[in-house]
Amino acid sequence: MNEIAHEQEVVAARGVKVAFGAVRALDGADLVIRAGECVGLVGHNGAGKSTIVNVINGGLTPHEGTISYGGEVAQGITASRAHGVRCVFQELSLCPNLTVAENARVMHSDLTGTGWRKQALALVKQQLSDIFPGHTIDCESVVEDLTIAERQMVEIAISFGAVADRPRLVILDEPTSSLDAGLAGQLMAYVRRFVEAGGSVLLISHILGEILSTSNRIVVMKDGKVVADKPASQFQTRSLVEAMGSVVREQGSDRTARVRTGDAVLSKQLNPRSDSRLEAYAGEIVGLAGLGGHGQTEALLEIYLSANGNWWPTREPKMAFVAGDRGLNGTFSLWSILKNLSVSSLKALSSRSMISDGREAEVGDRWRKRIEIRTPDMDNPILSLSGGNQQKVLFARALVTTSKIVLMDDPMRGVDIGTKQEVYEILRSEASAGRTFIWYSTEMDEIRLCDRVYVFRDGAIAAELVGEEITEANVLAASFAGGVAV
Amino acid sequence: MSAVRNLGSRPWIWSFAAAAIVWVATVWFTGGSSAFGLSQATLTFAAFSIIVGVGQMFVITLGPGNIDLSVPATMTLSGTLALKVMDVQDGMILVGLLVAVLVGVAIGIGNYALIKLLRIPPIIATLSMSFIVQSFAIWTNRGLRIKPPEMLSSFATSYSFGIPNVALIALLISTVAWVLLEKSIYGRWISAIGQSSFAARMAGIPVDGTRFVTYVLCAVLAALCGYLLASFSGGAALNMGAEYLLMSIAVVVIGGTAVAGGNSNVPGIWGASLFMFLVVSMLNTYGFGAGVRLILTGLIIIAVILAAGGRKAVR
Numbered sequence: 142m143n144e145i146a147h148e149q150e151v152v153a154a155r156g157v158k159v160a161f162g163a164v165r166a167l168d169g170a171d172l173v174i175r176a177g178e179c180v181g182l183v184g185h186n187g188a189g190k191s192t193i194v195n196v197i198n199g200g201l202t203p204h205e206g207t208i209s210y211g212g213e214v215a216q217g218i219t220a221s222r223a224h225g226v227r228c229v230f231q232e233l234s235l236c237p238n239l240t241v242a243e244n245a246r247v248m249h250s251d252l253t254g255t256g257w258r259k260q261a262l263a264l265v266k267q268q269l270s271d272i273f274p275g276h277t278i279d280c281e282s283v284v285e286d287l288t289i290a291e292r293q294m295v296e297i298a299i300s301f302g303a304v305a306d307r308p309r310l311v312i313l314d315e316p317t318s319s320l321d322a323g324l325a326g327q328l329m330a331y332v333r334r335f336v337e338a339g340g341s342v343l344l345i346s347h348i349l350g351e352i353l354s355t356s357n358r359i360v361v362m363k364d365g366k367v368v369a370d371k372p373a374s375q376f377q378t379r380s381l382v383e384a385m386g387s388v389v390r391e392q393g394s395d396r397t398a399r400v401r402t403g404d405a406v407l408s409k410q411l412n413p414r415s416d417s418r419l420e421a422y423a424g425e426i427v428g429l430a431g432l433g434g435h436g437q438t439e440a441l442l443e444i445y446l447s448a449n450g451n452w453w454p455t456r457e458p459k460m461a462f463v464a465g466d467r468g469l470n471g472t473f474s475l476w477s478i479l480k481n482l483s484v485s486s487l488k489a490l491s492s493r494s495m496i497s498d499g500r501e502a503e504v505g506d507r508w509r510k511r512i513e514i515r516t517p518d519m520d521n522p523i524l525s526l527s528g529g530n531q532q533k534v535l536f537a538r539a540l541v542t543t544s545k546i547v548l549m550d551d552p553m554r555g556v557d558i559g560t561k562q563e564v565y566e567i568l569r570s571e572a573s574a575g576r577t578f579i580w581y582s583t584e585m586d587e588i589r590l591c592d593r594v595y596v597f598r599d600g601a602i603a604a605e606l607v608g609e610e611i612t613e614a615n616v617l618a619a620s621f622a623g624g625v626a627v
Numbered sequence: 628m629s630a631v632r633n634l635g636s637r638p639w640i641w642s643f644a645a646a647a648i649v650w651v652a653t654v655w656f657t658g659g660s661s662a663f664g665l666s667q668a669t670l671t672f673a674a675f676s677i678i679v680g681v682g683q684m685f686v687i688t689l690g691p692g693n694i695d696l697s698v699p700a701t702m703t704l705s706g707t708l709a710l711k712v713m714d715v716q717d718g719m720i721l722v723g724l725l726v727a728v729l730v731g732v733a734i735g736i737g738n739y740a741l742i743k744l745l746r747i748p749p750i751i752a753t754l755s756m757s758f759i760v761q762s763f764a765i766w767t768n769r770g771l772r773i774k775p776p777e778m779l780s781s782f783a784t785s786y787s788f789g790i791p792n793v794a795l796i797a798l799l800i801s802t803v804a805w806v807l808l809e810k811s812i813y814g815r816w817i818s819a820i821g822q823s824s825f826a827a828r829m830a831g832i833p834v835d836g837t838r839f840v841t842y843v844l845c846a847v848l849a850a851l852c853g854y855l856l857a858s859f860s861g862g863a864a865l866n867m868g869a870e871y872l873l874m875s876i877a878v879v880v881i882g883g884t885a886v887a888g889g890n891s892n893v894p895g896i897w898g899a900s901l902f903m904f905l906v907v908s909m910l911n912t913y914g915f916g917a918g919v920r921l922i923l924t925g926l927i928i929i930a931v932i933l934a935a936g937g938r939k940a941v942r
Contacts, residue, residue, distance in 0.1 A: 450833060461831065462830070475890055476819075480815070
């Protein structure tokens with residue numbers, strides 16, 4: 142390494158090894174990020190992406206290997222922040238009880254003096270409209286009241302913002318997982334501007350299009366090691382997926398036209414102002430599309446809460462729900478993986494209200510294999526799993542039940558492609574066995590898998606698309622009609 | 628091997644360890660002569676804390692903010708009413724028991740009605756309920772002290788196989804509670820609600836129904852305890868429940884049940900209840916005055932909670 146290369150380095154991690162018990166999260170990984178480049182980092186769930194991010198931002202001390210910032214070997218959160226490293230976490234890390242501006246103060250300790258509130262407000266407002274022009278977030282509101290997409294936008298804006306020292310490296314861990322296509326596009330455009338101005342970005346995303354179009358260089362990780370590190374121009378979607386180690390399957394081609402049988406299993410008028418109804422038939426996969434935060438989650442909650450009683454236990458629950466915001470309404474953090482998986486189907490696993498350990502373990506084992514939950518023991522705590530694997534558990538929780546209708550609230554956020562493909566397979570086979578899925582997704586690839594799609598706009602159904610009509614163009618057109626054009 | 632590891636990580640081990648240390652310290656001071664008598668007395672008095680503690684534990688497991696402060700008033704009213712109905716007749720013992728249980732059910736329903744219908748936080752709802760109940764108890768009691776039926780009072784004060792009968796009843800109740808918590812669907816449900824009631828709702832758990840049952844269960848256990856205590860002490864007194872307000876909460880907390888909810892533990896209630904009584908008798912044995920005794924009791928409780936909590940933070 143010569144002197145010049147060292148000067149350009151913003152962060153360099155070399156030969157890093159980290160182990161959590163028996164699991165080798167990082168097994169000799171190298172990652173060097175230089176000034177003025179956007180590095181895309183891809184890999185399966187559990188490949189070590191989040192771990193290496195935590196090593197770079199100083200949250201984790203590696204058991205072996207060195208970390209240097211600008212050529213200078215240092216360690217710890219303070220050192221990494223002093224060298225301008227900022228991080229937007231996959232699990233959103235804003236304080237929900239504080240306002241947007243107050244959260245900016247938490248991140249930027251140099252916002253001091255009597256007028257800090259005003260300064261912070263100005264900073265966040267400025268930064269938000271730089272990154273997401275035309276946004277409608279009220280920066281004086283409490284974070285709790287924001288949608289998950291808005292929270293993500295705020296966190297991104299706060300991380301890019303600067304009072305005295307500008308950020309040199311911003312790490313974005315799944316930044317667009319809750320954002321719709323329009324917002325994601327704005328963010329990616331901003332990342333490119335930021336990089337052209339000399340900053341660096343480490344971009345982690347499961348949306349390969351984003352990685353390919355935004356990064357200068359792509360690093361592929363697998364099993365705690367870096368398996369490829371090349372300029373982005375040398376990759377295509379297919380070669381990238383192959384480098385990650387999963388086989389590309391053709392999508393959408395095996396869609397079979399389903400014949401609607403009988404009456405709708407669900408028919409609900411969602412908005413008293415419009416008479417369009419959300420209907421679903423047995424064996425159908427119904428998609429809820431549209432821009433993020435336009436009432437899809439609320440629609441699912443309304444359908445679910447009006448169908449499931451809150452006082453009397455039911456022998457056969459009508460619906461099951463797969464959470465998207467797992468911290469808020471998904472996992473039970475004190476419990477084991479197995480208990481998290483079985484909680485919705487305890488009736489079927491027990492006799493005379495007493496749970497049968499044997500039957501519960503058997504169901505857990507079956508689903509661990511079927512959906513490939515990566516754990517040595519289903520009795521381990523749920524929080525020992527990576528985010529994607531926790532999501533699989535929530536998915537399995539709904540599928541274990543006998544419910545005829547499964548509601549899904551964008552459950553595939555932050556799940557890798559291989560897992561998604563497996564889950565899609567299971568979805569199809571369950572649907573052909575007569576189950577109905579109502580699926581809110583922010584990803585176009587998933588919407589294309591649906592038999593019928595309702596596009597939401599401003600809390601109401603704006604359009605219904607069937608079969609071949611389900612295309613990105615049609616969904617976008619319906620999402621934006623009458624509003625802002627793309 | 629994993630059993631040994633599990634044992635070390637169980638929070639209830641601390642309350643038992645503390646109880647054992649205090650027991651040894653007391654017996655050692657008296658030169659060993661008090662070992663049997665002290666154990667019997669401890670089991671007897673701990674039994675009452677255990678019964679109310681188990682009920683309180685179920686409520687606390689429901690998560691932050693859930694607590695039942697109507698426990699003392701419930702005990703007083705059920706004791707008073709039951710003795711009045713039985714009117715010193717042996718034949719009415721079961722009727723009296725039924726009255727006590729019904730008092731518990733009614734108070735539990737009242738508590739949850741206040742919490743749910745008027746949207747009052749449990750701490751306020753159960754406290755105001757306890758004023759109503761206490762006033763009702765004063766009105767029924769009218770200063771008369773009715774004796775319990777002879778058979779009942781001798782049952783409550785005697786021993787089977789050297790173990791106090793009330794302790795055997797507490798053991799029975801705890802066993803049922805343990806099975807409910809660890810093995811039944813209901814136990815899973817209250818634990819889920821305690822961790823996140825929204826997530827519990829979305830997982831298909833009837834949250835309101837489960838909470839309602841839990842408040843009723845707690846009140847019934849308090850009523851049962853009042854019935855036993857009144858029979859044991861030869862009559863109901865208006866202040867008989869007073870010390871069980873703090874006691875029911877203290878034994879839950881010292882026993883290692885998470886105050887934040889979702890995680891409860893029955894054995895810990897035993898350890899904590901034995902410990903609480905033993906501390907008082909130890910300080911009595913050592914001849915401390917009432918003031919010093921209270922201060923020391925407070926300090927010892929803090930020390931035990933720190934020992935148990937500190938360990939959890941390290942892991």
